[in-house]
Amino acid sequence: xxxxxxxxxxxxxxxxxxxxxxxxxxxxxxxxxxxxxxxxxxxxxxxxxxxxxxxxxxxxxxxxxxxxxxxxxxxxxxxxxxxxxxxxxxxxxxxxxxxxxxxxxxxxxxxxxxxxxxxxxxxxxxxxxxxxxxxxxxxxxxxxxxxxxxxxxxxxxxxxxxxxxxxxxxxxxxxxxxxxxxxxxxxxxxxxxxxxxxxxxxxxxxxxxxxxxxxxxxxxxxxxxxxxxxxxxxxxxxxxxxxxxxxxxxxxxxxxxxxxxxxxxxxxxxxxxxxxxxxxxxxxxxxxxxxxxxxxxxxxxxxxxxxxxxxxxxxxxxxxxxxxxxxxxxxxxxxxxxxxxxxxxxxxxxxxxxxxxxxxxxxxxxxxxxxxxxxxxxxxxxxxxxxxxxxxxxxxxxxxxxxxxxxxxxxxxxxxxxxxxxxxxxxxxxxxxxxxxxxxxxxxxxxxxxxxxxxxxxxxxxxxxxxxxxxxxxxxxxxxxxxxxxxxxxxxxxxxxxxxxxxxxxxxxxxxxxxxxxxxxxxxxxxxxxxxxxxxxxxxxxxxxxxxxxxxxxxxxxxxxxxxxxxxxxxxxxxxxxxxxxxxxxxxxxxxxxxxxxxxxxxxxxxxxxxxxxxxxxxxxxxxxxxxxxxxxxxxxxxxxxxxxxxxxxxxxxxxxxxxxxxxxx
Numbered sequence: 282x283x284x285x286x287x288x289x290x291x292x293x294x295x296x297x298x299x300x301x302x303x304x305x306x307x308x309x310x311x312x313x314x315x316x317x318x319x320x321x322x323x324x325x326x327x328x329x330x331x332x333x334x335x336x337x338x339x340x341x342x343x344x345x346x347x348x349x350x351x352x353x354x355x356x357x358x359x360x361x362x363x364x365x366x367x368x369x370x371x372x373x374x375x376x377x378x379x380x381x382x383x384x385x386x387x388x389x390x391x392x393x394x395x396x397x398x399x400x401x402x403x404x405x406x407x408x409x410x411x412x413x414x415x416x417x418x419x420x421x422x423x424x425x426x427x428x429x430x431x432x433x434x435x436x437x438x439x440x441x442x443x444x445x446x447x448x449x450x451x452x453x454x455x456x457x458x459x460x461x462x463x464x465x466x467x468x469x470x471x472x473x474x475x476x477x478x479x480x481x482x483x484x485x486x487x488x489x490x491x492x493x494x495x496x497x498x499x500x501x502x503x504x505x506x507x508x509x510x511x512x513x514x515x516x517x518x519x520x521x522x523x524x525x526x527x528x529x530x531x532x533x534x535x536x537x538x539x540x541x542x543x544x545x546x547x548x549x550x551x552x553x554x555x556x557x558x559x560x561x562x563x564x565x566x567x568x569x570x571x572x573x574x575x576x577x578x579x580x581x582x583x584x585x586x587x588x589x590x591x592x593x594x595x596x597x598x599x600x601x602x603x604x605x606x607x608x609x610x611x612x613x614x615x616x617x618x619x620x621x622x623x624x625x626x627x628x629x630x631x632x633x634x635x636x637x638x639x640x641x642x643x644x645x646x647x648x649x650x651x652x653x654x655x656x657x658x659x660x661x662x663x664x665x666x667x668x669x670x671x672x673x674x675x676x677x678x679x680x681x682x683x684x685x686x687x688x689x690x691x692x693x694x695x696x697x698x699x700x701x702x703x704x705x706x707x708x709x710x711x712x713x714x715x716x717x718x719x720x721x722x723x724x725x726x727x728x729x730x731x732x733x734x735x736x737x738x739x740x741x742x743x744x745x746x747x748x749x750x751x752x753x754x755x756x757x758x759x760x761x762x763x764x765x766x767x768x769x770x771x772x773x774x775x776x777x778x779x780x781x782x783x784x785x786x787x788x789x790x791x792x793x794x795x796x797x798x799x800x801x802x803x804x805x806x807x808x809x810x811x812x813x814x815x816x817x818x819x820x821x822x823x824x825x826x827x828x829x830x831x832x833x834x835x836x837x838x839x840x841x842x843x844x845x846x847x848x849x850x851x852x853x854x855x856x857x858x859x860x861x862x863x864x865x866x867x868x869x870x871x872x873x874x875x876x877x878x879x880x881x882x883x884x885x886x887x888x889x890x891x892x893x894x895x896x897x898x899x900x901x902x903x904x905x906x907x908x909x910x911x912x913x914x915x916x917x918x919x920x921x922x923x924x925x926x927x928x929x930x931x932x933x934x935x936x937x938x939x940x941x942x943x944x945x946x947x
Contacts, residue, residue, distance in 0.1 A: 309691070309694070309734075309736055310734070311733040311734055311737060312732065312733050312734055314732040314733065315732070316728075316729045316732060317728050317729075317732060320355070320358065320728035321725045321728050321729050322725070323355070323358075323452070323455050323456065323728075324355045324724045324725055324727050324728050325721040325722070325724050325725040326455060326721070327348075327351040327354065327355060327448070327451055327452045327455055327724070328348045328351050328352060328355070328720055328721070328724035328745065329348075329717050329718070329720045329721035329724060330451075331344045331345075331347035331348045331351060331447075331448055331451065332344040332345060332347075332348050332716060332717055332720055332749075332752070333714075333717045334347075335347070335752075336713070336714055336716075336717065341752045342435060342752055342753050343435065343440075343444055344752070345749045345750075345752035345753055346434070346435070346440075346441055346444040346445055346448070346753075347444045347445070347447050347448040347451070348448055348720070348749055349428075349445055349448060349746075349749055350374070350377070350444065350445030350446060350447060350448025350449045350451075351448035351449065351451055351452050352448070352724075352727075352742075352745060352746070352749075353373065353374070353377055353421055353424075353425075353445075353448075353449055354370050354374065354448065354449040354450075354451070354452030354453060355452055355724070355727060355728065356417075356727070356731070356742075357369050357370055357373050357417045357421075358370055358452065358456060359413075365508070366453075366456050366457075367453065367457070368414055369413075369414055369417065370449060370452060370453045370456065371449075371450070371453060372414050372418055373414070373417040373418040373420070373421045373449075374421070374445075374446050374449035374450065374453075375418075375446075376408075376418040376419070376421050376422040377418075377421035377422065377424070377425040377442075377445060377446070377449065378425070378442040378443075378445065378446045379422060379442075380401065380421060380422040380423060380424065380425035380426035380429065381425035381426065381428060381429040381434070381441050381442045381445055382429065382438065382439070382441075382442045383397065383401060383426050383429065384398075384425060384426040384427060384428060384429020384430035384431075385429040385430075385434055385438050385441060385442075386429075386438060387429075387430050388429060388430050388431075388432075388433070388434075391660060392660065394430045394656065394660075395653060395656040395657055395660060396653075397426075397430070398423075398426060398427060398430055398652050398653070398656050398671065399649045399650075399652055399653035399656070400649070401422065401423055401426045401652075402423055402645070402648045402649040402651075402652035402653070402675075403645040403646065403648065403649040404419075404422070404645070405419040405420070405422045405423035405645070405648065405675075406419065406641075406644045406645030406646070406647065406648035406649065407419075407635050407636075407641045407642065407644070407645040408422070408635070409644065409679070410635055410638060410640060410641040410644060410645075411631045411632075411634075411635055412631065415631070416679070420675065420679060423648075423652070423675050424672060424675055425445065427652075427668050427671040427672055427675065428668060428672075429441065430656075430668065431668020431671070432668060432750075432753060433753075434753075467508060468505075468508045468509050468523075468526055469526060469565065469566060469568075470566065471501070471504055471505040471508050471509070472505050472509070472526050472529055472530050472565050473562045473563070473565040473566040474501050474504075474505070474562075475498070475501040475502050475505045475530065475533055476533065476558055476559070476561050476562035476565060477501075477558075477559060477562045478494070478497045478498045478500075478501040478502075479498050479501075479533060479536055479537060479540065479558055480555040480556075480558035480559040480562065481494050481497070481555075482494035482495050482497070482498050482540055483540060483543070483550055483554055483555040483558060484549075484550070484552075484555040486540065486543050486544040486549065486550050487543075487544060487546070487547050487548045487549050487550070488549070491544050492866065492869070492870070495540070495541075495544075495869075495873065496838075496841075496869075498537060498540075499834045499835075499838065500838065502530075502533065502537070502831075503834075503835060503838070505530055506530065509523065509526050509527055509530060510527075525601070525602075526565075528598050528601070529565050529595075529598060529599050532591075532594055532595040532598045532599070533595065534827060535587075535590075535591035535594065535595070536558065536588070536591045536592065536595055538587070538591075538827075538876050538879070538880050539584065539587040539588040539591050539880050540588075541873035541874065541876050541877040541880075542583070542584035542587060542588075542876070542877035542878075542880045542881055543584050543585070543588055544873075544877075545584075545873075545874060545877050545931050546582065546584055551577075551578045553576055553577055553578060554577065554578075554588060554592070557575055557576075557577060557592055557596070558592070561595060561596060561599050564599050564600060565599055569599075569600060570600050570601065570602045571600055572600065573596035573597065573599070573600050575592065575593060575596055577589055577592060577593075583880070583881040583882075583883075583884035583885045583886045584877070584880060584881055584884070586884040586885065587880045587881070587883065587884045590884075643783075647678065647778075647779050647783050648674075648675070648678050648779070650778055650779075651674045651678060651774055651775060651778045651779045652671055652674060652675070654774055654778050655670045655671040655674050655770075655771060655774050656671055658670065658770070658774070659671075669763070669764060669767035669768060669771065670767045670770050670771040670774070671771070672771070673692065673767065673768045673770075673771025673772060673775070674771045674774055674775050674779070676688075676692060676739075677689045677692055677771065677772060677775040677779070678775050678779045685775060685776070685779055685780045686776065686780055686849075686850045686851065687849040687850060688735060689772040689775050689776050689780070690772075691734075691735050691736040691739070692735070692736070692739050692768065692772055693768060693769060693772050694736055695735070695736040695737065695738070695739025695740040695743070696739055696740075696743050696764070696765060696768040697765065698736075698739075698740040698743075699739060699740040699741065699742070699743025699744050699747075700743060700744075700747075700761055700764060700765055702723075702740070702743075702744045703743060703744035703747045703748070703761060703764075704761050706719055706723070706744055706748060707747065707748070707751065707761070712751070716748060716752070719748065720745065720748055720749075723741070723744050723745045723748065724745055726741040727741045727742060727745065729741075743764070747761075747764060791840065791843050791844065791847065791858070791861070792908055792909060793909060794836070794839065794840050794843065795840055795861070795864065795865065795868075795908055796905045796906070796908040796909035797836070797905070798833060798836050798837055798840055798868055799864075799868055799901055799902075799904050799905035799908060799939075800901070800902060800905040801829070801832065801833045801836065802833060802868055802871050802872055802875070802901055803897075803898045803901035803902050803905065804829065804898075805826070805829045805830060805833055805872060805875060806871075806875045806894065806897055806898055806901065806932065807894060807898045808822070808825060808826055808829055809826055809875050809876075809878070809879045810878075810879070810882075810888065810889060810891075810894045826879070830872060830876060833872055834869075834872070837865065837868065837869055837872075840865055841865060844858050844861075844862060844865060848862075861942070863938075863942050864908070864939055864942040864943070867935060867938050867939035867942060868939060870935045870938075871901070871932060871935045871936060871939060874931040874932040874934075874935050875932055877931065878928040878929055878931070878932060881928050882928055886928050887927070887928070888928075889927050889928055889929045893927065893929050894929070897929065897932060897933065897936055900936055900940065901936060901939075904936075904939060904940055904943060907943045908943060
C-alpha cells in the first residue's frame, strides 16, 4: 500500500461522508502482484491428487486428510531459494503433526480440551515471535490442534498426523522437482533484481518517484543478501558460484551510495547510466563474462565521479569468471553484513529472546485468552462445527499478517464471498469423483488470490476447506450457515478479547522504534564524518558505515510495516499513524542526504567542520528524545550551525523538516 494511494483514498472519503472508510477500501483493493503460475499449477495437483487416490481406494476421508496437509504446505511455500523452501514447508509440517496429535488426544474431553488448547495457544504465540518459519510453525501447531480437538478423525491416533504430514511432504516433493534445473537461479535472480531496482531508481533521480524506487532498492538488497548469505551459511567451505554472486552483490553498494548524491543535485541523469546498470543486471542473470563495454558520459561533479567510479568497478567484477573473482580483493568478496552465525547459535539466541521478550509473552497470552474463550463458549453453548470459531481466532490474531482490526473485518467479508462459491459447489456438484476436478480448480485460486490480499486469500481458502470437510462429516450444503456463524463469532472474540482489551500504547508499538531509528540516524551521521588516522582505519570506518546504513534501512522497513498496519485501523490509531508518517519519510531522507554528503567528500568536496556535524547530531538526538517521550523538541527553534553552501546543507534541510513534524499539536 503506497502512501499516495492512502492519502488519495482518505481525501475521497472526506468529500463523500457515506463512502466506506479508507482502511477498508485499502484492504479490499487487490494488490498488483503478478500471479505465480507455477504455484497455481502445484496447488491444483497437490490438493486434488490425494483426494483422487482416496476415491480410488474407497477411502475418501483419508484422501481429504492428505489434501488438508497439502493445503498447509501450499500456504507456507513462500520462499524463493529451494533450501529455504525445504525449511518453510518441512519444519511447519512437524509442528502441525504434533498439533493434530495433541488435539486428537484431548478430543471429547470437555474442559481438559479447553485448557490444553489454551496452553498450546500460549506456546504457539510465543513461537511465532521468533521469525517467519517459526511463525508458520506456530500457526500450524495451533490450527491442527484445534482441528484434532474438534473433528472426529480416523483412528488410531497416529493416522491423522501421518496422513496430513504426507500431504505437506507431497507439496515439498512437487516444489523440489525444479531444483536440478534451477538450483541457484533464485539467488542469481535476486541479485539481478537488485541491479534492476537500482536502475529504476537512477532513472527516477531528481523526480518525486525516486523515494519509492529507493525503498524498492532497499527491499531487493535485503532479500538478495538474505538469500545469498543464508545459503552461504549452510554450505561448508567456499562455493565459487556463491562467492561470485556475493561479489556481484557487494559492488552494488557503492552504486547505491552514489545514487542519493545524484538525486539531490536535481534533474534527470544521462540515460546511459541507468542503461548501463540494466545491462549489468542482464549480465548477472545470464552469467556473462569477458570485458565489459561501457559508454558513459564524462563525469564533472563529485557525485558524477562517484557514480562513474562505482559503475566501472561493478562492471569489472560482474564480468569476472568464478576462478577470477578471488583476485578482486577482500572488499568485493567479503560480505558487508557478516556471515550468519551457526544454526545452533541462532537457535539458542532465538529461544532466549522468545523466553525473555515481553512482546512474545504478551502475544502468547493474548492468543491463549482468545482461544480459551472460544473453546469455553462452544463448550457451554451448542454451536455447530464449533472448531471453526477457534480457527478464525487463530488466523485473525496472527501478528505478522497485519492489523487485527482490519483482518477481522476482511476475514468476515472474505468468508462471506467464499461461502457464495462454496454454496454453489455443494448445491450443484454431485459428491464423488466430480469433487476432484472441482477441488483442483478451487485450489488453483489460492496462490493466485493470496497474492492479491488477505480478503481474497480467505475467499479462496474457504470453499476448499468446506469441500474437504464435507468428505469427513458429509453434511453437504448444511455446512454453509454454521461456517458463516462460527467465523463471525471468532471475529467478534478476536476484536473484543484480542484487540479492544489489549490496548498497546503508541509509544511501545511504534514510538520507541521510531525514536531508536532517529538515534541511529544521528549515530550514522556522526560516524560518516568521524576523523580517521590511516588507510586501515579508513577501510574499517567505511565498512562500519555501510553496516550502520543498512541496519537503519532495515529498521525503517520494519517501522514502515508497523505504520502500514496502523494506517489500516480506525481512529485514533490510524489518524495518529498518518500524522507521524512524514517523520518516517524525513528520517529516510536524512540518511540519504548523509550518504550523499559522504560520497561527495570522498570524491573531492571539502569536508564539513566538526561543529556542523556535532550540531546536527545533537538536534537529531533531541528529536529522538521528543519522539520517545511524546513531547515537543526543546531545541526546535534553535538555529543549526551549518554552512548553507557546504555538503551538509541538504542534511540540515531534512533535519529541519523532521523537527517540524514534532510539535505540540501532534
